[in-house]
Amino acid sequence: MSLMCIAGGRIVDPASGRDEIGDVWIQNGRIVDAPDGHPPAERIDASGCVVMAGAIDIHTHVVGANVAAARLLLPERYSEIETPPEHWTGAPFDLQTTGALYAQMGFTMVVEPAVAPVDAAATHAELELIPYVDRAALSVVGNDDVLLGMLRDKASEDAIADYVGWLMTTSRAIGAKTINPGGVAALKENIRSFELDDTIPEYGVSSRQISAAMRKALTKLGVPHPLHLHTHNLGLPGSVETAVATIEAAEGEPLHLAHLQFYAYGTEGGFGMSSGAVRLAELLSKNKNVTADVGQVMFGPTCTISSDTLTQFNARRWATPKKWAVRDGDANGGGMVPFHYKARSKIAALQWAIGLELFLAIDDPNQVYMTTDHPNGGPFTSYPDLIAQLMDRSVRQAVIDQLPKEALEVSALGSMTREYSLRDIAVMTRQAPARLLGLDDRGHLKPGAAADVSVYRENPDIAAMFRKAQHVTKDGAFIVRDGQLAPPSYSRTLSVAPDYDKAIVSHVGDAYDRRWGLPPETFNVPETLMRNSSPFEVVACRS
Amino acid sequence: MTIFNPNDPTTRRGIEKAAALLEQSRAPVVVVNRIDLAGAAAAVTLARQAGAVLDHVAPTGLGPSQEQGTLGTVPGEAFLRADLVIVAGPITDTLAHDAGFARLTAPSPTRTVVNLGSAETTGGLLSSAEELRLDGLGLAEQLGVLYALAQGRPVSLDDRQAAEATRFIEQRMSQAKYGVFVFAPDAIDEHAQFMMMSLANVLSVETRWSILPLGRPAGQAELIRMCQALTGLPPPLSFAGTRPVHDPLLYRAVDVIGRRETDAILWVSACEDVPPDWIGGAPLAAVTARADAILAASAQISIGKPGIDYPALSEGALTGVVTANAQTSPVSKASAAQVIEAIGQQFAASQNGAVA
Ligand SMILES: [Zn+2]
Numbered sequence: 001m002s003l004m005c006i007a008g009g010r011i012v013d014p015a016s017g018r019d020e021i022g023d024v025w026i027q028n029g030r031i032v033d034a035p036d037g038h039p040p041a042e043r044i045d046a047s048g049c050v051v052m053a054g055a056i057d058i059h060t061h062v063v064g065a066n067v068a069a070a071r072l073l074l075p076e077r078y079s080e081i082e083t084p085p086e087h088w089t090g091a092p093f094d095l096q097t098t099g100a101l102y103a104q105m106g107f108t109m110v111v112e113p114a115v116a117p118v119d120a121a122a123t124h125a126e127l128e129l130i131p132y133v134d135r136a137a138l139s140v141v142g143n144d145d146v147l148l149g150m151l152r153d154k155a156s157e158d159a160i161a162d163y164v165g166w167l168m169t170t171s172r173a174i175g176a177k178t179i180n181p182g183g184v185a186a187l188k189e190n191i192r193s194f195e196l197d198d199t200i201p202e203y204g205v206s207s208r209q210i211s212a213a214m215r216k217a218l219t220k221l222g223v224p225h226p227l228h229l230h231t232h233n234l235g236l237p238g239s240v241e242t243a244v245a246t247i248e249a250a251e252g253e254p255l256h257l258a259h260l261q262f263y264a265y266g267t268e269g270g271f272g273m274s275s276g277a278v279r280l281a282e283l284l285s286k287n288k289n290v291t292a293d294v295g296q297v298m299f300g301p302t303c304t305i306s307s308d309t310l311t312q313f314n315a316r317r318w319a320t321p322k323k324w325a326v327r328d329g330d331a332n333g334g335g336m337v338p339f340h341y342k343a344r345s346k347i348a349a350l351q352w353a354i355g356l357e358l359f360l361a362i363d364d365p366n367q368v369y370m371t372t373d374h375p376n377g378g379p380f381t382s383y384p385d386l387i388a389q390l391m392d393r394s395v396r397q398a399v400i401d402q403l404p405k406e407a408l409e410v411s412a413l414g415s416m417t418r419e420y421s422l423r424d425i426a427v428m429t430r431q432a433p434a435r436l437l438g439l440d441d442r443g444h445l446k447p448g449a450a451a452d453v454s455v456y457r458e459n460p461d462i463a464a465m466f467r468k469a470q471h472v473t474k475d476g477a478f479i480v481r482d483g484q485l486a487p488p489s490y491s492r493t494l495s496v497a498p499d500y501d502k503a504i505v506s507h508v509g510d511a512y513d514r515r516w517g518l519p520p521e522t523f524n525v526p527e528t529l530m531r532n533s534s535p536f537e538v539v540a541c542r543s
Numbered sequence: 544m545t546i547f548n549p550n551d552p553t554t555r556r557g558i559e560k561a562a563a564l565l566e567q568s569r570a571p572v573v574v575v576n577r578i579d580l581a582g583a584a585a586a587v588t589l590a591r592q593a594g595a596v597l598d599h600v601a602p603t604g605l606g607p608s609q610e611q612g613t614l615g616t617v618p619g620e621a622f623l624r625a626d627l628v629i630v631a632g633p634i635t636d637t638l639a640h641d642a643g644f645a646r647l648t649a650p651s652p653t654r655t656v657v658n659l660g661s662a663e664t665t666g667g668l669l670s671s672a673e674e675l676r677l678d679g680l681g682l683a684e685q686l687g688v689l690y691a692l693a694q695g696r697p698v699s700l701d702d703r704q705a706a707e708a709t710r711f712i713e714q715r716m717s718q719a720k721y722g723v724f725v726f727a728p729d730a731i732d733e734h735a736q737f738m739m740m741s742l743a744n745v746l747s748v749e750t751r752w753s754i755l756p757l758g759r760p761a762g763q764a765e766l767i768r769m770c771q772a773l774t775g776l777p778p779p780l781s782f783a784g785t786r787p788v789h790d791p792l793l794y795r796a797v798d799v800i801g802r803r804e805t806d807a808i809l810w811v812s813a814c815e816d817v818p819p820d821w822i823g824g825a826p827l828a829a830v831t832a833r834a835d836a837i838l839a840a841s842a843q844i845s846i847g848k849p850g851i852d853y854p855a856l857s858e859g860a861l862t863g864v865v866t867a868n869a870q871t872s873p874v875s876k877a878s879a880a881q882v883i884e885a886i887g888q889q890f891a892a893s894q895n896g897a898v899a
Contacts, residue, residue, distance in 0.1 A: 063772070065864070068767070068768050068771055068772070071771040071775060071776070071777065072608070072609075072767065072771065072777055073608070073609060074609075075609070075776050075777055075789045076609075078775045078776055078789070091775065092775065093775060094771070094772065094773060094774050094775035094776075095772050095773065096773070097775070116864075118862060118864050118866075119864045119865070121856050121865060121866050121867050122580060122768060122856065122864065122865035122866075125580055125581075125584075125769075125856060125865075126768075126772045129584075129772060129773070145623075187751075188620065188624060188721065188751065189720075190720065190721075190750055190751050316612055319612065322611070322612075323608075323609060323610060323611050323612060324612045324613070325608060325612070325613045325615065326612070326613070326614055326615070327613075327614070327615035327616060327617070327753075328615070328616040328617065328620050328753060329617055329620070330617055330619045330620060330862075333616075333617070514623070515619040515622070515623060516618070516619050516622075516861045516862055517646070517861060518859075518861055518862065522859070522862070522866050522867075523866055523867075524867055525867065526854070526867050528854065529581070529854060529855070529856050529867055531581065531584070
């Protein structure tokens with residue numbers, strides 16, 4: 001591919017320390033050094049623009065059996081969408097729209113965080129239909145009979161690592177996620193609440209044990225992405241205690257907490273719920289081993305989609321409209337509960353405030369990640385508004401002014417003066433996510449990086465600036481040019497292939513034979529059955 | 544590797560005829576039955592291209608689940624965990640031949656199987672099963688009686704039947720640790736499904752009950768999944784306008800064809816089935832395992848069977864999820880996706896030709 005120069009823009013690239021007017025050079029799909037005296041074959045004028053690496057969403061529910069079930073639950077909602085995203089009504093976007101909306105915002109990678117390993121083939125067949133961006137998936141482990149049985153039988157750490165390595169490899173995951181460890185399995189035995197040290201009757205195994213085993217397994221395997229943990233008591237007043245206990249239980253080992261906002265709830269105040277965000281932020285500053293994405297609530301209708309069946313089972317009574325689906329799975333299953341975050345609701349207003357508090361109180365933008373847990377807190381298309389709220393105090397004050405006063409009384413948001421810089425945004429949405437996933441050549445603009453570049457025209461309306469990028473390149477090719485989307489092109493699905501002892505497969509085979517009378521290969525994801533040729537790319541594990 | 548030669552004269556002729564049929568049509572219908580995931584995706588794309596109505600042959604059974612809460616489970620979990628299985632309604636041929644159903648209803652020391660509703664259709668298939676039958680009532684009504692009793696509401700039944708039903712609720716269903724309703728979704732009406740879900744929900748206030756459709760018509764799950772992934776919407780839908788529109792009343796294939804609202808039908812079924820008898824009344828193109836056997840079709844293109852004549856992603860009866868199935872036959876045949884895509888290419892080419 002010929003030499004291209006994105007010239008004269010404000011380069012904001014924390015990894016290289018650049019925040020300056022300058023050029024970004026691209027050749028053969030990669031960022032390259034400025035060549036001596038070589039004129040570019042193509043010169044893109046980026047004056048008046050901000051230039052960053054492509055953004056990465058580490059946690060967005062865009063495919064899989066649960067998303068499919070949500071679509072099935074709300075077809076009338078989808079029909080109402082004339083021009084997404086402005087008319088988001090809560091039903092998931094189709095895959096073409098998903099890729100297009102991400103590309104237009106300057107995103108070049110998305111991670112589906114909850115793939116049921118048994119559904120991996122169908123999920124990957126969907127994932128590869130998302131155009132423009134790189135894709136990756138986290139496999140859900142931790143409520144499955146094999147892992148729980150191994151813990152019950154006191155299997156060695158090596159054997160557990162082998163199993164996790166096998167499961168991630170066959171389901172083509174970039175990381176592993178544990179969702180309400182033990183709680184989901186316990187629900188099948190009619191247990192309706194589950195704490196860190198409660199045990200699943202059938203296995204005698206606790207949440208603490210499951211998470212510890214998963215952390216150790218991933219470290220042993222050298223998987224770059226730490227355990228992605230959706231801990232228990234999601235959304236309940238008092239869940240801040242669970243979050244604190246979960247962080248302490250990590251014992252200094254790497255851990256990523258999913259959608260921390262939903263666990264930052266105290267019990268003080270007039271309506272029995274208060275913000276625990278500052279407390280968690282302080283704890284994170286002392287526990288650099290822990291990262292968190294926020295799961296910001298944005299006002300409007302949505303459909304909550306989660307493999308935390310225990311939480312969704314209990315949340316079914318809040319369904320708006322009054323319909324929902326909760327399904328036990330072979331491991332986690334799923335719960336789809338439509339919901340409406342209303343700005344006039346004290347609870348929703350406080351949830352919104354708590355999310356922003358987390359963003360603003362966690363000093364290090366390497367530790368906090370921008371998500372709405374799409375679509376659980378709101379759609380990913382609200383990211384530009386969220387960025388504006390983080391970068392401009394007056395934008396969030398305008399929202400605060402619309403909200404019930406009681407909600408803000410139990411939140412510290414009103415007194416927070418911090419405003420994110422463009423550098424903070426670039427760290428949080430580019431550099432840090434790439435590092436968290438182990439992608440050395442993404443999230444920055446240093447020579448050698450993939451030429452995933454977003455160019456935004458500077459605009460005092462920050463949300464407008466980030467809603468529609470001027471140009472976006474993926475591996476050096478334009479996916480958005482002059483604000484216009486290119487015809488769909490398809491990139492890759494990234495996954496790890498850790499080393500593990502293949503002898504574990506016979507152990508898995510026994511369990512699968514009991515469950516289905518089928519061999520473990522049943523759930524493979526053959527590349528030959530994907531629609532695009534070579535849709536997969538392996539990310540190196542650490543040795 | 545699958546063998547597909549679009550230039551084979553017979554195949555070529557079939558593809559051209561099918562494409563021409565769609566092109567000349569003002570209101571085409573694409574009906575899909577028994578198809579793999581890739582074939583389903585191709586069918587959605589072709590239907591969109593042709594501005595067609597798209598549907599599968601099975602009743603959707605979506606109505607009840609779109610109106611209230613649903614507690615579900617999967618075959619593997621039901622097999623390992625269920626202590627009480629209620630087979631609601633008739634045991635259809637498809638259900639009787641479903642591997643997951645056979646496994647779940649086989650004699651077991653830890654599980655009781657009860658047939659509710661229609662003893663005469665049990666046909667000895669469930670020799671070990673008990674039966675509960677409230678005389679003179681249909682399935683939905685019987686479920687409704689149990690639902691009322693589960694909530695402690697009175698019912699107007701004769702004393703013997705009321706006592707039997709009460710005993711069943713109190714001593715069996717409420718006592719189950721993991722109860723599962725099993726049913727063939729195309730064999731019981733939406734009212735019965737609705738009542739079954741309501742009953743599972745009310746029992747689950749105290750214990751665990753779920754519903755589990757088994758013996759689903761093959762291809763339905765695959766088409767729903769891909770149709771939704773590509774359009775955001777489940778079938779039936781119409782691509783006639785600028786945006787796809789889902790409407791289970793307006794666009795059900797059986798009704799659209801019955802109302803004579805079509806002038807061309809593309810029937811895709813990766814098996815030897817002749818189409819259901821309601822398919823007709825308009826020119827027909829058939830893409831099936833033995834298309835030449837469908838004499839009514841003006842265009843016939845033969846394909847292989849997924850997981851037999853070509854490797855495919857399709858739903859497994861034992862797992863309830865879409866998994867990879869290797870080719871088992873030594874001889875490869877064309878896949879549904881290959882043929883449908885070829886029709887789409889021919890369609891596009893002739894459209895471009897018409898423009899030029
Ligand atoms: Zn999530």
